[in-house]
Amino acid sequence: xxxxxxxxxxxxxxxxxxxxxxxxxxxxxxxxxxxxxxxxxxxxxxxxxxxxxxxxxxxxxxxxxxxxxxxxxxxxxxxxxxxxxxxxxxxxxxxxxxxxxxxxxxxxxxxxxxxxxxxxxxxxxxxxxxxxxxxxxxxxxxxxxxxxxxxxxxxxxxxxxxxxxxxxxxxxxxxxxxxxxxxxxxxxxxxxxxxxxxxxxxxxxxxxxxxxxxxxxxxxxxxxxxxxxxxxxxxxxxxxxxxxxxxxxxxxxxxxxxxxxxxxxxxxxxxxxxxxxxxxxxxxxxxxxxxxxxxxxxxxxxxxxxxxxxxxxxxxxxxxxxxxxxxxxxxxxxxxxxxxxxxxxxxxxxxxxxxxxxxxxxxxxxxxxxxx
Numbered sequence: 355x356x357x358x359x360x361x362x363x364x365x366x367x368x369x370x371x372x373x374x375x376x377x378x379x380x381x382x383x384x385x386x387x388x389x390x391x392x393x394x395x396x397x398x399x400x401x402x403x404x405x406x407x408x409x410x411x412x413x414x415x416x417x418x419x420x421x422x423x424x425x426x427x428x429x430x431x432x433x434x435x436x437x438x439x440x441x442x443x444x445x446x447x448x449x450x451x452x453x454x455x456x457x458x459x460x461x462x463x464x465x466x467x468x469x470x471x472x473x474x475x476x477x478x479x480x481x482x483x484x485x486x487x488x489x490x491x492x493x494x495x496x497x498x499x500x501x502x503x504x505x506x507x508x509x510x511x512x513x514x515x516x517x518x519x520x521x522x523x524x525x526x527x528x529x530x531x532x533x534x535x536x537x538x539x540x541x542x543x544x545x546x547x548x549x550x551x552x553x554x555x556x557x558x559x560x561x562x563x564x565x566x567x568x569x570x571x572x573x574x575x576x577x578x579x580x581x582x583x584x585x586x587x588x589x590x591x592x593x594x595x596x597x598x599x600x601x602x603x604x605x606x607x608x609x610x611x612x613x614x615x616x617x618x619x620x621x622x623x624x625x626x627x628x629x630x631x632x633x634x635x636x637x638x639x640x641x642x643x644x645x646x647x648x649x650x651x652x653x654x655x656x657x658x659x660x661x662x663x664x665x666x667x668x669x670x671x672x673x674x675x676x677x678x679x680x681x682x683x684x685x686x687x688x689x690x691x692x693x694x695x696x697x698x699x700x701x702x703x704x705x706x707x708x709x710x711x712x713x714x715x716x717x718x719x720x721x722x723x724x725x726x
Contacts, residue, residue, distance in 0.1 A: 496631025
């Protein structure tokens, strides 16, 4: 990325921060198409009942120190890690130390599904996390492939006030979570130890088997561009590549190769097909128990985190790709025309499959919001 573009994004960020307004679900959001598991649904009903009372009635006394647990899923090499640290430090400083937020990064408190369910229940207070499509499908739309191929496109589709922002916020509110926006963590590619056949042509089988996250969105996208895919937990990737069970993995970015797989990967295909998004979230009952001042500090700094995420990616991703090249890993990039062909393939095949998960009503709204 050119430095002038990064500077322009930073200036835009500075102006945007001053004008940040509250995020909330809109009436245009479609209803969820897949029911949450019984235990989660029950927790959500309890949560809704508990939060009907005005927030002020349950608020902590002014000046009382509140300790909150903040969960993250990103490695230290990810911009999201630093964004989370800055958020926590700002909240502590601006609250005069009354917001004591403990940081548990990189899945320290459990896998993605477990941590998300615990935020719903309130046993984990808050985080920068992936909503799980098996629990709340319409909160997980930030990972639908073919929606964005750059940070600029992501901000248009998922930024404050957008159709997708309203859908996400409503889906999270329905299970007792307050959301202040979806941050941008990059767009995933595919890392392999075997060269793919005709990597730029989605119609040609790649003759490469890769791991996919256990998500229909990821699996359908990986298959749409010509790879064979098998669902697998992130923790199993290294051994599976090492033993030849798979030839690589999807659902990662250059910084994940650097963090965990640089000794196994030979090729990184910079497809930019599936966005990596993380929702800012806090359990609604926990949020309502805070003082109005503490609530305002958390809301403002979560929104600032989202705005900063668009800028952070611009420098981090290019730096990481340069590091991969220095390690001897071949980075394969694609032209705008090639990306357009991939987008068409994904939107034609993957989106049709994903209607069963997210609903036709949602996709009709998505297409309209994107002008497709």
